Amino acid sequence: MTAVTTEQPEKCPLLMDEPPALAHQSPYVMEIIWRNVLVFTFLHAAAFYGLHLVFTSAKIATLLWAYYLFIVGGFGIAGGAHKLWSHRSFKAKFPLRVLIAVAQTIALQDDIYQWSRDHRVHHKFSDTDADPYNSRRGFFFSHVGWLLCKKHPEVIRRGKTVDASDLLNDPVVVFQRKYYIPLAVTLCLVMPAVVPWYFWDESFQTAFFVASMFRYVLTLHATWLTNSAAHIWGYHPYDKEIKPSDSRLAAIFSMGEWHNYHHVFPGDYRIAELGSPRMSATVIVIDLFAWLGLIYDLKTSTEGIVRSRALRTGDGSHSYALENTSLTSDDRKDHVQ
Ligand SMILES: [Zn+2]
Ligand SMILES: [Zn+2]
Structure with a gap:
């Protein structure tokens, strides 16, 4: 991306006004990551087509399968990346940690280390410039806009003060991080479509757009609502x-x-x-x-x-x-x- 060098910071069309807290400390030049905008636009177009297929051609078994994956992925985020790894609210035995890591990968929301690190920064600097999903920038930014723009410098600067090294003592976290891209593509996009196609003769197209695309985007919004709605209303x-x-x-x-x-x-x-x-x-x-x-x-x-x-x-x-x-x-x- 090309850096914007105008003296007057260019205002991101995705964002609302600068937050009052810390704003004076961080003259901020907004940079949209157009690649991410294209990816999320495509994902939502595919999810809408999947929603159409939900009502027109998907088999009941495929719908139940998509719902099951929605719940499993949701637990991978809420119980795994969030409560187990970000907050260490409980301990889990190795085989269960492997299963929860699989569930977290099905949700495809960054690897456990990155997700947890962002979340710890969110708690420490909640609703300031240093919060990756700063809700003072409005609903859209805290919901999805933060993924479409480069991080605020305060997120990077203050994020360095947040320790997440303990997560790298867990071999499950390290393995998932090392092989994250092939694991995520397989578990979030390929496997959800192959199972209905292979086991109950669903058309591959319907299986892909319903159980992979629509279910994935629904999981994303479910998580995002915690960063947006649950910081606003x-x-x-x-x-x-x-x-x-x-x-x-x-x-x-x-x-x-x-x-x-x-x-x-x-x-x-x-x-x-x-x-x-x-x-x-x-x-x-x-x-x-x-x-x-x-x-x-x-x-x-x-x-x-x-x-x-x-x-x-x-x-x-x-x-x-x-x-x-x-x-x-x-x-x-x-x-x-
Ligand atoms: Zn939390
Ligand atoms: Zn929060």
């Missing part, structure tokens, strides 16, 4: 001073990621409170593997800590706070957003 039951929010929209697509809770208690594997009506499919799967003895050393925050934090810094929407008010039960339901 929703309630702040645990800390009203931060942008990450408990958003029902993001939680539905992300297998139960309640993001205000997560940013306040990032080490907690649960993503939402235990016993809360807020279902988290990720937590259910983690608990299942823990029951089987494949996951151990789960980290949680105590109810006392969660309660005192909600009462001290929450926006009043938590049931702990509502208990102290005269709201009706209908009002309370409205607050569980």
Whole structure:
């Protein structure tokens, strides 16, 4: 890409106004990565064609297969790259780590090391110029725009202060990183199409556009909603001073990621409170593997800590706070957003 050298920084058409925080420190020249724009445009065109085939020609078995891969890939991201590797919220035995790495590769969202490193930077510098998915730049940027532009210099500069070397002690992470491109092409694009074609005589075209393209793009948006919607809309039951929010929209697509809770208690594997009506499919799967003895050393925050934090810094929407008010039960339901 050609560097833009005008004195007045060229404004990226993908972005909204510069964020107030840190903006003065980083005169920022936007560079769009046109190759990525073309790739994501093609992916979405292919996904729309896949959506058309969902309603016109795909077999039921192919639809179930695509949904299964959506769930598996989603867990690879939410339970694997996110909770296991980025936050080290629990430990997993080697065979399960291999399986979760396969699941994470099916989702094709960068290798585990890169994904986790970006995510640690996101937590440390949340919603500033140094946050790779800085939501102060608007919905589009935090959703997908950050993948279409070169990284802000603050992301690179401050990202160097974030240590992710522990991840390279895991041979599963190292192997996946070394062979990431052939693994990702095979597991995300080829295998999902070959299985329906070989095992139940689906046409290869339908299998590819439904189980590979449409399912892949749907997984991407499910993950992206956590960076965009869950930093823009929703309630702040645990800390009203931060942008990450408990958003029902993001939680539905992300297998139960309640993001205000997560940013306040990032080490907690649960993503939402235990016993809360807020279902988290990720937590259910983690608990299942823990029951089987494949996951151990789960980290949680105590109810006392969660309660005192909600009462001290929450926006009043938590049931702990509502208990102290005269709201009706209908009002309370409205607050569980
Ligand atoms: Zn976040
Ligand atoms: Zn996180």
